[in-house]
Amino acid sequence: MHGTVEARGRSPAEPRPLASSTEQIAVRNLSLRYGDGADAVHALTDIDFAVRDGEFVSIVGPSGCGKSTLLRILAGLMPPTQGQALLAGSAITGPRRDIGVVFQSPVLFPWRTVLANAEVPVHVQGLNRKAMRARALDLLKLVGLEGFEGRYPRELSGGMQQRVSLVRALIHDPALLLMDEPFGALDAMTRETMHIELQRIWMERRKTIVFITHSIAEAVFLADRVLVMTPRPGKIGAVLNIELPRPRALDVVNTEGFGIYVRQIRAALNATGGAL
Amino acid sequence: MSHAITRGTTGLTLRLVLVAVVLGAWEAGVRHFEIAPYILPPPSSIFAGLWRGLQSGIYIKHAGVTLAETFMGFTLGTMLAFILGTAVALSRRVEYFLYPFIVMFQAMPKVALAPLIVVWFGLGLTSKVINAALVAFFPLMVNTIVGLRSADEDRVNLLRSLAASRWQIFWMLQLPNAMPYIFAGLEIAMIFALIGAIVAEFVGAEQGLGVLIQSMNFNLDVAGQFGVLLILSVIGLILNGLITRLRRRVLFWDAPRATNTSLRKEPGT
Ligand SMILES: Nc1ncnc2c1ncn2[C@@H]1O[C@H](COP(=O)(O)OP(=O)(O)OP(=O)(O)O)[C@@H](O)[C@H]1O
Ligand SMILES: [Mg+2]
Numbered sequence: 001m002h003g004t005v006e007a008r009g010r011s012p013a014e015p016r017p018l019a020s021s022t023e024q025i026a027v028r029n030l031s032l033r034y035g036d037g038a039d040a041v042h043a044l045t046d047i048d049f050a051v052r053d054g055e056f057v058s059i060v061g062p063s064g065c066g067k068s069t070l071l072r073i074l075a076g077l078m079p080p081t082q083g084q085a086l087l088a089g090s091a092i093t094g095p096r097r098d099i100g101v102v103f104q105s106p107v108l109f110p111w112r113t114v115l116a117n118a119e120v121p122v123h124v125q126g127l128n129r130k131a132m133r134a135r136a137l138d139l140l141k142l143v144g145l146e147g148f149e150g151r152y153p154r155e156l157s158g159g160m161q162q163r164v165s166l167v168r169a170l171i172h173d174p175a176l177l178l179m180d181e182p183f184g185a186l187d188a189m190t191r192e193t194m195h196i197e198l199q200r201i202w203m204e205r206r207k208t209i210v211f212i213t214h215s216i217a218e219a220v221f222l223a224d225r226v227l228v229m230t231p232r233p234g235k236i237g238a239v240l241n242i243e244l245p246r247p248r249a250l251d252v253v254n255t256e257g258f259g260i261y262v263r264q265i266r267a268a269l270n271a272t273g274g275a276l
Numbered sequence: 277m278s279h280a281i282t283r284g285t286t287g288l289t290l291r292l293v294l295v296a297v298v299l300g301a302w303e304a305g306v307r308h309f310e311i312a313p314y315i316l317p318p319p320s321s322i323f324a325g326l327w328r329g330l331q332s333g334i335y336i337k338h339a340g341v342t343l344a345e346t347f348m349g350f351t352l353g354t355m356l357a358f359i360l361g362t363a364v365a366l367s368r369r370v371e372y373f374l375y376p377f378i379v380m381f382q383a384m385p386k387v388a389l390a391p392l393i394v395v396w397f398g399l400g401l402t403s404k405v406i407n408a409a410l411v412a413f414f415p416l417m418v419n420t421i422v423g424l425r426s427a428d429e430d431r432v433n434l435l436r437s438l439a440a441s442r443w444q445i446f447w448m449l450q451l452p453n454a455m456p457y458i459f460a461g462l463e464i465a466m467i468f469a470l471i472g473a474i475v476a477e478f479v480g481a482e483q484g485l486g487v488l489i490q491s492m493n494f495n496l497d498v499a500g501q502f503g504v505l506l507i508l509s510v511i512g513l514i515l516n517g518l519i520t521r522l523r524r525r526v527l528f529w530d531a532p533r534a535t536n537t538s539l540r541k542e543p544g545t
Contacts, residue, residue: 075437094439101437107430111452111529123448124438152529 025051030083042233058219061229100169102182106161108153115149139167230272238268317499326503349408350469361420411472412465419461423454459523
């Protein structure tokens, strides 16, 4: 049938090309602890997974299970306490230029206009401003912010701000996109538009995407593979291959196959005691 | 208080009427109770004295000296405060070694140093400028440190995730983020510089409004002193207004808070 839920370490169902050249991200026995001694918070324990080049992976898990923490490690913002995270075969030791990050909150600069906020990576990395200006305007139009280029963040709604941060993550055309609940603040309709656009961008440019979400349906709709995390200390509880054909249209959510995936993920979450 | 009253011409008229009533009561009170002019002069003789002083040019001359001291002291003090504050905020090592001095000086009422400074630097301009700078220094230094340090962690992480350098984080995030704090510090520093200059003039000087107040005090010219006080508050208002204007231009993105703080600050200054 459609993909199988496997318990980690038991089933060989998931193809895991160890040390293969197509492996973009590899996470090995990774643990992260905040603080020391009695106050220590074990955010992640023994995380083990890989993301292939060009793959779209979603991570779902209950609140506080360490999803954002994992993303910060992959972005090179903090080192793991144990284990390793590899990017294209080499250990992640710090931030890199070819990664785009969308954080859980928009994180805009209030003194910059929408356009200038979207162009932050251009300024930081000294890219060609002229070429990037056209790209910024295109992307802003794509996310429905045409006409707001000269506005300041405080004049925007939360959802609009989050769309600016999406443009900012895409502007330097990074090979790897790390997204932390990027559409959490959007209304259902804008969210659907964003799903279609993200799928299109991904299919056109074949980026590797790690997409964190609270929404099971969102994870299934977008991803090639869904990793289900357990409550803190976070582990990968189950992995699910989503074999729905691409490009997926919005009404795929009404198909039987889609419903089965959603139920399987929910069951996996319940089994680990981490109902969303 | 309703906004209909505090805004528009009706409000302005009411305010002026209130001022006139207070002045009238003052005048009538002094005359009725025959209070000696060296204790409390009536407004009429204060304004007469002010007019005479302005015409003779004596106020202008002394005010010019005090203003020059204030501006030079403000510039010197705030420039040093900004540089040192930035160094402390960016470098743990600088902070570690400067911290004892900062704590000691911060607790000390800086005006109490004025007599020493006059002894060291003489009765001329230098001692006034240094005293004004000293008094203006701390509010800006503290605000610069706090402002530069208060950059939101998520924003720092965003820039770091793009592989931004430390200097890029400073220029693109920390400095603009510190601007509201810096302007609040500048507003205080401007008035503090004026205080520093006047106190140093009290201690020992040949010119300036502080000297004028003291000589008038000596001659029991209380009306004249009131005149100088009026001039001083006008100067204070103008200096404060200059900073507020600059703030509005630079901090356009911080507009809602800017208007609020400038209103709240008024009574304190
Ligand atoms: N800077 C920190 N210091 C100490 N503990 C932290 C820190 N950041 C996160 N934690 C803890 O680590 C755990 C995981 O946090 P994280 O933000 O990664 O969760 P999350 O899965 O992203 O949750 P959510 O879905 O609510 O965003 C939480 O229990 C949190 O309290
Ligand atoms: Mg999170």
